[in-house]
Amino acid sequence: MNLEEAKYKFIQEWGVLGSTWGINRAMAQIHAYLMLSPESKTTDEVMEELKISRGNANMNMRALIDWGLVYKEYKPGERKEYFYAEKDLWNVMKQIAKERRKREIVPIREVLKEVSAAEIDNSPEGKEFKKVTKDIDSIISKFDGLIEMAAKSDQNWFLKVLTKLIK
Amino acid sequence: MNLEEAKYKFIQEWGVLGSTWGINRAMAQIHAYLMLSPESKTTDEVMEELKISRGNANMNMRALIDWGLVYKEYKPGERKEYFYAEKDLWNVMKQIAKERRKREIVPIREVLKEVSAAEIDNSPEGKEFKKVTKDIDSIISKFDGLIEMAAKSDQNWFLKVLTKLIK
DNA sequence: TTTTAGTTTCAAAAAGTTTTGAAAGTTTAA
DNA sequence: TTAAACTTTCAAAACTTTTTGAAACTAAAA
Numbered sequence: 001m002n003l004e005e006a007k008y009k010f011i012q013e014w015g016v017l018g019s020t021w022g023i024n025r026a027m028a029q030i031h032a033y034l035m036l037s038p039e040s041k042t043t044d045e046v047m048e049e050l051k052i053s054r055g056n057a058n059m060n061m062r063a064l065i066d067w068g069l070v071y072k073e074y075k076p077g078e079r080k081e082y083f084y085a086e087k088d089l090w091n092v093m094k095q096i097a098k099e100r101r102k103r104e105i106v107p108i109r110e111v112l113k114e115v116s117a118a119e120i121d122n123s124p125e126g127k128e129f130k131k132v133t134k135d136i137d138s139i140i141s142k143f144d145g146l147i148e149m150a151a152k153s154d155q156n157w158f159l160k161v162l163t164k165l166i167k
Numbered sequence: 168m169n170l171e172e173a174k175y176k177f178i179q180e181w182g183v184l185g186s187t188w189g190i191n192r193a194m195a196q197i198h199a200y201l202m203l204s205p206e207s208k209t210t211d212e213v214m215e216e217l218k219i220s221r222g223n224a225n226m227n228m229r230a231l232i233d234w235g236l237v238y239k240e241y242k243p244g245e246r247k248e249y250f251y252a253e254k255d256l257w258n259v260m261k262q263i264a265k266e267r268r269k270r271e272i273v274p275i276r277e278v279l280k281e282v283s284a285a286e287i288d289n290s291p292e293g294k295e296f297k298k299v300t301k302d303i304d305s306i307i308s309k310f311d312g313l314i315e316m317a318a319k320s321d322q323n324w325f326l327k328v329l330t331k332l333i334k
Numbered sequence: 335t336t337t338t339a340g341t342t343t344c345a346a347a348a349a350g351t352t353t354t355g356a357a358a359g360t361t362t363a364a
Numbered sequence: 365t366t367a368a369a370c371t372t373t374c375a376a377a378a379c380t381t382t383t384t385g386a387a388a389c390t391a392a393a394a
Contacts, residue, residue: 079362191381
């Protein structure tokens, strides 16, 4: 296997992984392509490499910027926009965790808060409802705390803790 | 808000959450419905409550059994099958982590292993490729270790560690 | 054996998501 | 100005996933 084949393989697999995580294939592949590139790339290069349309490339690049995983750059004397990925994997993970927290954890916690204010009787159904929702809230709040903490913590603290934990 | 409304709200939101996680709405909703039920339920009850077809209910219930999140039960003198959910949230999370590990972590690690065996030159592209894939493998292997560890560890060990960590 | 009560399957339809490509918009240079 | 280089938008097309519903299947009861 040479570099081109290895790159291709990795980009494809990153696309598959993304799509099982609710991130569309093109977005995940652009992310992989830019992570692997030492130089920033133009929309045309992305289109050419991944065989996707201009609209698709543009939309997903903007989504990646929105997620804080890709940045724009201008080169002196050039009108084109250049794109490059966040390379520090710790930052990549922090960004993803922060975004997913905002999109997923916050809404479910809001619902849990709302339903916990409901007037619920002491029937078996009512008791079970209270128990299950309370348990879920307790676990989610722990994860939520962990993410908030990780977001604040420095570069490698979290990974060091993780390493110690599993050693 | 009464119990029925609260249940409805929670089931709907669990469906939304599931679908951003690559789990289809019906599957997530059936799971929520069964988690909230103190008694096991039949296919007809699930169909009625969630307003879905028999085929859909059957398919997704089997998928939930496959994921180890739902069990079947027979009641003496009855021909119908009854379904109930795993209620211990720790077990639920362990199961989900185990399944996702099998479906996602294992394949990407395999690809990372393959590409790390590729013959890659020392061009800037080659160097970047090696660096990025090595970094990713190192992080993924830590998570992988954590999941394996959690899978083996008892009931609340993990949550206790988590609690201590974020306190 | 035949009927009845249930479960499973799967092709087709519906719904949802992604992608395209061309037109509209924007910015810089001539 | 006007033209050229580039980016953005968005309706329609392509593709993917989910859902339906009826037929096939299975097992227990009559």
